[in-house]
Amino acid sequence: MRNLAITIFIVLIVVTLGFYLVSFQVRETESCIVTTFGKATRQITEPDLYFKWPFPIQQVHKYDSRMRSFVVEPEETQTAGGEPIIVNTYVVWRIAEPLDFYTSIKTVQSAEYDFLRSMIRDVQNYVIGRHNFSDFVNSDESRVIIDDIQGEMLAELRQDITEAEYGIEIKTLGIRQLKISEDISTQVFERMRAERNQKAVKITSDGEAMASAIRAEADSISRILLSYAESRAKEIQGEGDAQAAQYYALLDEAPELAAFLRDIEALKEILKTNTKFVSSTDWGPLRLLKNIPDIEHAEPNEP
């Protein structure tokens, strides 16, 4: 019984170890090549469990086959019109065929710095050399075809890589910086200033034209208002005169009463506030204050 248990145990260990030696997993994110006696014989890109002869007959080299980004240093290159332009390109690439990759390039670092960098540079120079600066940026928006230029660079690069059989797939390519050289930047600033100043001049002159138009309008309106006001004033004056004429007619009928009433009115106005007023009692309205009859004081009622 014990011997059986021991035997089973040992067999289990041997089987598990053996399993480890002849099998390997390829992860979803990996791809690998199998070398037989050092020579690459088989490539695997699908994830799964696989079997091989144990070391040193066969060996497995794994690559991370996912996308990675690589940026090339900014390069000054020339457009078709001979204008210098500084472009900074990046690519997103991955290892698609590990066998080709292993035989030609071997490592990711080498791929980027020895191969991709110079290929991207060549493609940049070639494609940009076919276009004018006005294809990149233009006051006429419909002539800006920078997306197409990017697409051209991508297509050219893909073609070059396929021809070279590096086992690399370029997923996308883009221009991440577009700049001009230092000397040209001064020219651009000058032009920007001149454009702005011209705009300023235009705006000022436009403004002045508007101002004078507004002023002229205001003048004419004020003239109209003034003449209307004047005519209205005359109207009112006429009405006033007519009304006054009525009263003057009344005055004629009882001139003494009219004078008396007028004097009282004048007295009221004069003596409204605490006025110290010294005059002879014969003066105009004050005549009324002379010869005021004595008013008897009312006796206070005895409670």
Added chain:
Amino acid sequence: MTDKDIENKDTVDPMIPQESASEEFDTAGKSLSDALGISFVVLKIIMIVLVIAFLASGFETVGPEEQALVLRFGKIQKVLDSGPHWIWPYPIDEIVKVPVETKVNLAVNSFWYWENALGDAPQFRQTDPYNPLQHGYCLTRSSLEDEPVILNEAVLEEAGLESQAGQEEQVLDFEGNDYNIAHTRWQLTYQIINPEYFFRNIQIRDAKPGELYADVIKSEIQPLLTSMLESAVVTTMVHFTIDQVITIRDTISNNVKVKLQDELDKIDSGIKVVSMQITESIYPPQVKEAFEAS
């Protein structure tokens, strides 16, 4: 009698140590076999414990902001939502947790002029050029309404330059490629919405012990996202004028957002652009006076 005795003695004497020897062997052998028996029992117990521990190590919890991918023998088998789960432990199954609810911010300042660590810009004189290695900017197009610049008296006066008497009007003709230089600062917010695509397609190194995978993702993905964002910005900005950059920011940032999302979807990244904003936009300091006057 003596012969017999002697004979008996002879035969008995050597027998005694033999008996004790075999007795000793017996006891020794017995204790050894006992020990072996015990150690086997202990071994069996250890084995059972190990197996249980092995199976128990498959118990994993997926956090509330994550989704997890289960790989069986390397192949993606299923996606787990947050909560406790049990999977076969390595080497049968492998679990990868991907943060899907977290929204991460990324600021891109590569289109701004150089500022030192305190955020102070150098004093720019009107005639200072831009060294392309030191300062960043975008190119914007000129507007169609810009007539060719005529240097007449009015323009020169505005610019504070003297006009020489008798100088004819100069027409500054800048052929076709009229463009301006503008500075912008961007803020991107992104989120991983498809962990399967993301894990399968974008290269992120594995987290070392003690590192949070979410942090590793954030730092590894930054160069890729920055490049793609910059490319979207550059190719969008050339369609607009500098006035539009300063005024209709929302339209421009929306265009950039759409373009970036397009590119991200094209490479099956599983990343979604949550928002894209221009946080600052301005003309270069060299032309400040001219711009402020207009």
